[in-house]
Amino acid sequence: MRHALFSLALTFLAIAAQSAAGFEVEERHWIGPQDGTPLRVISTTDTEILAPLIKSYLLQNPGVAVDYTVANSSEVMKAVLEGEERFDIALSSAMDLQTRLANDGFTLPHRSAATALIPEWGEWRSHVFAFSLEPASIVLSASAFAGAGVPRTRQDLIALLRAQPERFRGRVGTYDVSVSGLGYLFATQDARTAEAYWRLMEVLGSLEPQLHCCSASMIERVASGELLVAYNVLGSYARARQDLAGKIVVVDPEDYTNLMMRSAVLLKGGSHPELARMFADHLISAAWSQPPAADYPFSKPPVAFVDSASPKRPIQLGPGLLVYQDAEKRRRFMAEWFSAVRKK
Amino acid sequence: MSAGVNVSGSIRRRLLVQLVGSAALLAALLFIAVLAFVRNVAEESHDRILLASATSILDSVSVQSGELTADIPYAALSMLGNVSDDRVFYRITHPGGTLTGYDDLPVGGVPVQPGQPVFESARYKGEGIRAVTISRRLSVQGVPVPVQVSVAQTRLGQATLLEQLVWSALYIGAGFFVLASALAFWSAQSSIKPLRSLTEAVSRRGPKDLRPVTRPVPAEMSPLVSSLNSFISRLQASLARSEDFIAEAAHRVRTPLATVRTQAETTLMRVEKEKNRASLREMIRAIDESSRAAGQLLDHAMVSFRTDSLELKEVNLTELARDLTERLQPVAELKDIALHFEGGSPVCIQGDGILLQNAVRNILDNAIKYSGQDSEVWVRVAGSGAQQKIEVEDQAGGFGGEDTEALTRRFVRGANAKDTIGSGLGLTIAREVAEAHGGSLIIKNSQTGAGACVTLCFPSH
Numbered sequence: 096m097r098h099a100l101f102s103l104a105l106t107f108l109a110i111a112a113q114s115a116a117g118f119e120v121e122e123r124h125w126i127g128p129q130d131g132t133p134l135r136v137i138s139t140t141d142t143e144i145l146a147p148l149i150k151s152y153l154l155q156n157p158g159v160a161v162d163y164t165v166a167n168s169s170e171v172m173k174a175v176l177e178g179e180e181r182f183d184i185a186l187s188s189a190m191d192l193q194t195r196l197a198n199d200g201f202t203l204p205h206r207s208a209a210t211a212l213i214p215e216w217g218e219w220r221s222h223v224f225a226f227s228l229e230p231a232s233i234v235l236s237a238s239a240f241a242g243a244g245v246p247r248t249r250q251d252l253i254a255l256l257r258a259q260p261e262r263f264r265g266r267v268g269t270y271d272v273s274v275s276g277l278g279y280l281f282a283t284q285d286a287r288t289a290e291a292y293w294r295l296m297e298v299l300g301s302l303e304p305q306l307h308c309c310s311a312s313m314i315e316r317v318a319s320g321e322l323l324v325a326y327n328v329l330g331s332y333a334r335a336r337q338d339l340a341g342k343i344v345v346v347d348p349e350d351y352t353n354l355m356m357r358s359a360v361l362l363k364g365g366s367h368p369e370l371a372r373m374f375a376d377h378l379i380s381a382a383w384s385q386p387p388a389a390d391y392p393f394s395k396p397p398v399a400f401v402d403s404a405s406p407k408r409p410i411q412l413g414p415g416l417l418v419y420q421d422a423e424k425r426r427r428f429m430a431e432w433f434s435a436v437r438k439k
Numbered sequence: 440m441s442a443g444v445n446v447s448g449s450i451r452r453r454l455l456v457q458l459v460g461s462a463a464l465l466a467a468l469l470f471i472a473v474l475a476f477v478r479n480v481a482e483e484s485h486d487r488i489l490l491a492s493a494t495s496i497l498d499s500v501s502v503q504s505g506e507l508t509a510d511i512p513y514a515a516l517s518m519l520g521n522v523s524d525d526r527v528f529y530r531i532t533h534p535g536g537t538l539t540g541y542d543d544l545p546v547g548g549v550p551v552q553p554g555q556p557v558f559e560s561a562r563y564k565g566e567g568i569r570a571v572t573i574s575r576r577l578s579v580q581g582v583p584v585p586v587q588v589s590v591a592q593t594r595l596g597q598a599t600l601l602e603q604l605v606w607s608a609l610y611i612g613a614g615f616f617v618l619a620s621a622l623a624f625w626s627a628q629s630s631i632k633p634l635r636s637l638t639e640a641v642s643r644r645g646p647k648d649l650r651p652v653t654r655p656v657p658a659e660m661s662p663l664v665s666s667l668n669s670f671i672s673r674l675q676a677s678l679a680r681s682e683d684f685i686a687e688a689a690h691r692v693r694t695p696l697a698t699v700r701t702q703a704e705t706t707l708m709r710v711e712k713e714k715n716r717a718s719l720r721e722m723i724r725a726i727d728e729s730s731r732a733a734g735q736l737l738d739h740a741m742v743s744f745r746t747d748s749l750e751l752k753e754v755n756l757t758e759l760a761r762d763l764t765e766r767l768q769p770v771a772e773l774k775d776i777a778l779h780f781e782g783g784s785p786v787c788i789q790g791d792g793i794l795l796q797n798a799v800r801n802i803l804d805n806a807i808k809y810s811g812q813d814s815e816v817w818v819r820v821a822g823s824g825a826q827q828k829i830e831v832e833d834q835a836g837g838f839g840g841e842d843t844e845a846l847t848r849r850f851v852r853g854a855n856a857k858d859t860i861g862s863g864l865g866l867t868i869a870r871e872v873a874e875a876h877g878g879s880l881i882i883k884n885s886q887t888g889a890g891a892c893v894t895l896c897f898p899s900h
Contacts, residue, residue, distance in 0.1 A: 198526045200564040220524035220595075287513050414527035415517025423509045423531075423539040 118174040121165045127153045131160030134370040137175070138186035139168045139277070140357065144335075145186075147390035152377045159370055167308070168192055168276030175201055175362060183365030184374055186357065188329075189276035190223075191283075191416040193358045197222035198417055203361040203368060209376035212383035217356060219412040224375060225356035226382040227393040228409060231281045232330030232352070234314055235344040239323045248350040249291045252324070256298045262323070264302050268313050269326040271306035272432055277355065278307075281327040282432060283419040284353045284410050291350070296435040299326065304436060318342040329355070331393055347407065354409040357393070451631045458623030462616055470612030477604045485522070485597055489571040490556050492519055493529075493590040497575050500531060500538070500588070505580050507538055515590075523596020528563060528570075532587045540589075547572035547589040566593045633657050637664070649675040649747075686740035689733040696730045735864040738797055742868050746875035751789040756897075757782040757820045759792065760829050763799055764818050771807050777815045778807070786822035788897045790876045798872035801865035802831045802893050809835035810890070825899050832892040837884035846882060869895065 124142050125133075126149055138145070142163055149161050164182070166174065168189035175185060175196055187193050196202055197219060204221040217225035233252065235245060246252040256263050270278020285292035305322065307313045310332045313325040318339040333345045359375045361368065381388035387395045410416075418424055495515040501508060509531050519527050530540035532547065546559045551574040559570050570591035576583045633656055640654060651668040700723060707719045764780040771778040806816045814834040821828055838846070847870040870880040878897035885892040 198528075200526070200566075220526075411517070411520075413517060413520030413524075415513050415520055417527060418511050418513050418516050421509075421511050421539050424511050427508065427510055 117177045117179060118166060118170040120170075121167065123165070124163045125160060126150075126163060127160030128158070129160075131158055132367060132370065133160050133162040134184070134367055134374055135162045135164070135180075135182045135365065136184050136186065136374070137164045137166060137171050137182040139166065139171055139188050140186055141165060144392045147392060148378060148381055148388075151381075151388075151390050152374055155377070156370070156373060161374075167274075169274075172196070172276070178364065181364050181366060182362050183367050183371035185360050185362055186226075186378075187276075187360075188229075188355055188357050189280055190356055190358060190410055190412060191280050191420055192276055193223050193360050194219060194412060194414070194416040195420045196360055196362075198414065201360075201363055203363055205361050205372055205375060207372070207376050209380040209383075213379060214383075216409055216411065217383070223358050223360055223412055224379050225358045225409075225412070226378040227331070227357040228354050229329055229331035229357065229393060230347045230352045230354055230407065231285075231327045232333060233346040233348060234317045234325040234328045234330075234333050235346060236317050236320055236323045237342050237344050238320060240344055245344060245346060247346065248348050249289065249295050250350065252326070252348075253291065253295050253298050256302060256324070260302060265305070266321070266323045267299055267302050267326070268305040268307055268316065268322045268324070269299060269436075270310075270313075271308060273429060274306075274308045277310075277329070278327065279419070279425075280355065280410070280416075281353060283428060285327070286428070288351060288353070293435060295326070296432065300436040306436070314339065314343065334394065335392075349406055352407045354407055356409060356412070358412075450634075451627050454627040454630060455623060458626060459620050462619030462623055465619065466612040466616035469615055470608050473608040473611055474605060477608065478601060481597065481600055481604060485569065485592075486558055486571065488518060488522055489558075489569065489590050489592060490573070492516065493556070493571050493573050493588045496529060496531065496590065497573055497586065497588040500575070500577065500586050502577055502579050507533055507577065507579060507584070507586065509539055511539075519590075519592055523592075523599075525593040525596045526564075526566065528568065528589075528591040530589045532589075533584055538586075544570070544589055544591060546570035546591060547587055550574070550585065551587055553585075561591075563591065566595075568593050569597070633660060641667075649678075682740045682743050685736055689736040689740070693730055693733040693737070696726055696733065700726045700730070732864070735801075735868070738801070739864050739868055739871075742794055742797060742871055742875075745791055745794050746871060749791055749794075749875055752792065753787055754790045754792045754795055756786045756788060756795070756822075756827060756829055758785065759796055760799055760818050760820045763796065763803060767800075767803055767807060771816065774807065774810065775813050776807060776810050779815065779817045781817060782820035784822075786820050786827045788827050788876065788899070790897070794872045794875065798869040798895060799829055799831075801868050802829075802895070805865050806831050806833040806835065806891075806893070809833065811835065814890075822899075826896055827899065828894050828896045830892060830894045832885045833890040834885075834887075835890045837888065837891045838882070847880060866893070869893070873897070 122142060126142075126146070131153075142165060145163075149163065153159060153161065164174075168187050169192070171185055171187050172189070172192045172195070174180060174182065185193070185196065202222045205224070206221050210218065210221065210224060213224060217228075233246070244255070246255050256267070270281065272279040272282045282292075305316070307316075307325075310329040313322065313328050314333050314336060316322040317325050318336075319342075328345075330345050330347060333339075333343060336343070359378055361371050361375060365371055381391045382393070419428065492515045496509070496511050499510045499512055499515070501510070511529075516527050516529070519525070528541045528544050530542065530544045530547065531538040541563075543563075545561050545563055546568075547557070547570070549557075551557050551572045553574050553576060556571050556573045559572070561568055561570060568591040570589055572587060572589040574585050574587040576585050578584070637652070637654070637656060637660065641652065649671050651671055652664050656664050703719055703723050703726060707716060707723070710716050710719060760782060761780055764778055768778055803816070803818065810816055810833050816834075817830075817832045819830040819832070821830070847866045866880070866882070873880045873895050876897050878895065881894040881896060883892055884890070
């Protein structure tokens with residue numbers, strides 16, 4: 096159905112995934128007229144997910160095409176830092192990397208009617224703009240937890256894993272923090288927020304966990320029954336998989352749930368900064384308008400989210416995120432994390 | 440009011456200009472002082488946060504397995520994010536190089552002594568930054584190693600804050616100026632007030648009021664008021680002297696004149712020659728005129744004196760006019776003039792009886808003097824609520840379009856006065872008496888046109 100819409104005056108051109116220069120590209124698409132002015136986007140978000148928004152953007156801006164490159168968050172960072180290929184705008188779920196780009200001067204400031212819609216905690220110094228709010232959830236196998244006993248908090252999960260180590264051995268999963276920027280962000284925020292996190296990692300470590308690059312693979316493995324528990328999975332992805340609805344249970348932990356914000360930064364050195372601004376505004380207004388635009392692909396971001404009593408907390412944008420980007424800090428954290436998780 | 444006065448400047452304006460000028464100066468100083476103070480405070484508090492951040496980073500540097508390592512606390516950088524949306528940079532160095540952070544941060548170049556933080560301003564990545572560098576010695580494998588931490592932040596937030604502070608300081612300064620100007624206006628107004636009220640009191644005075652100023656005045660004005668009082672008393676003395684002089688002179692002239700007249704009449708009886716008799720009659724007439732003038736001068740002096748210190752008593756105008764009419768009846772009969780009195784119930788005013796009598800007598804004298812043989816003169820007294828009046832009407836021909844106002848000036852005589860003995864003081868006296876009682880003298884031709892009608896009008900008290 097999505098693809099049917101695409102054929103409407105637009106061409107959807109998949110360029111063979113190529114390994115350009117120094118960073119690894121997952122996929123690359125040219126969306127829009129062949130001879131259109133290209134807006135070059137580098138993103139961690141799959142093309143399919145953002146396609147409706149890109150399409151509506153192209154409808155509003157005839158003669159423009161979107162050159163959409165997908166890479167994982169560390170590769171997005173690498174692409175920008177090395178600068179061999181120039182992009183106009185970077186979309187990433189790794190808030191710390193986006194903050195780092197803004198702090199180190201790789202981004203352009205932007206203020207518009209759209210950016211004024213963003214709540215204060217959703218943007219940083221008019222350089223980083225959030226356009227989604229997605230929970231770090233626990234995904235459970237529906238069949239394994241059919242007879243109640245679904246853990247609602249980390250404590251519950253720890254108790255459950257400790258109680259039945261044989262049942263869960265080799266069937267628990269989480270992000271590989273050394274591969275996934277988002278996994279690293281979730282892990283560091285967890286470590287900062289709760290003592291229980293390290294205990295959970297110790298317990299996971301004793302159960303020979305499978306480490307994953309991405310949420311999608313964890314969701315699929317839980318659905319297939321290969322995994323019983325996946326920790327720190329993007330809840331928005333899991334809930335979007337209508338086809339797996341009966342096979343997985345998505346739990347937002349009730350002790351606290353970190354909310355990741357997908358964010359956009361306008362890159363310095365892009366060829367079409369004005370197109371990039373319009374694209375950013377398009378994403379932002381789709382996300383933060385009340386109600387959000389019909390083609391907004393994520394679950395609606397709750398604008399009135401400053402309820403401090405809620406266990407759901409957006410990860411705070413700002414220089415605090417730079418701490419975990421520090422090389423020493425990162426080295427130490429990785430060492431500690433792997434010593435917990437790789438324990439036999 | 441200031442007609443003919445040489446005006447140079449204005450106390451009020453000068454006061455206002457000086458006060459508003461000082462207010463403006465003070466407001467400017469206040470603005471500068473407030474701005475310098477808040478800027479200082481803002482910079483100091485910002486420096487302190489930088490120092491706190493650097494200290495917590497430095498505290499996190501430790502030695503593990505013989506190697507330096509740092510575990511930067513989350514709060515060390517997030518505290519800077521809470522203050523402003525500025526970019527944050529840091530670096531941890533040791534003599535071997537940079538341990539972690541921004542390698543090219545252009546601060547902390549010179550070694551910093553432990554416990555003595557160094558604050559610097561520099562430019563980095565295209566923006567101005569404020570940085571602090573602190574240091575500490577750690578023991579690495581028994582060797583003391585100085586570790587240095589620099590934390591820097593761009594100054595955008597501070598610039599925004601400073602802009603707000605400038606505006607606040609500006610508002611404070613402007614507010615002070617407005618308030619001080621209002622007070623200056625009020626103060627200038629109130630300091631000029633005693634001067635104004637004295638001016639009013641003096642200019643409100645009647646033409647003959649030569650009493651000294653006794654109202655309380657501020658100390659600064661007392662020399663002016665005492666000079667004014669002494670001027671008034673000198674003026675009063677000088678006026679009194681000239682009145683006395685005139686009275687004295689008139690008195691001295693009148694007695695010898697009476698003697699001369701008697702002698703002249705005696706001689707007239709003895710002289711036979713018609714030519715000599717005529718010249719003697721002329722002489723007697725001249726003597727009469729002088730004597731009458733002297734008499735009126737005396738009257739006038741008396742009137743001036745009494746009006747200066749008017750003593751008010753109840754006077755019955757009807758009674759007064761009837762008495763005078765009766766008294767002058769013989770004089771009128773000599774010329775066959777019918778003198779009528781018309782008056783009913785008593786009409787009373789507060790006044791000086793002697794002065795009033797004098798005034799009425801002068802008017803009546805004039806009427807009889809100028810009336811021809813067999814004519815009639817009426818004296819009427821009437822009171823009607825707000826106004827009491829005595830009216831004297833004759834058939835002596837009236838004033839024939841003359842300036843009747845001029846007739847009441849001293850020594851001015853009517854056009855028909857040539858053959859009549861008189862001095863020109865009669866109506867002047869009448870008018871002065873009327874005005875001393877708050878009334879007026881009205882001179883006009885009678886309704887029949889046969890003569891004049893002179894009216895003394897007094898308001899009811």
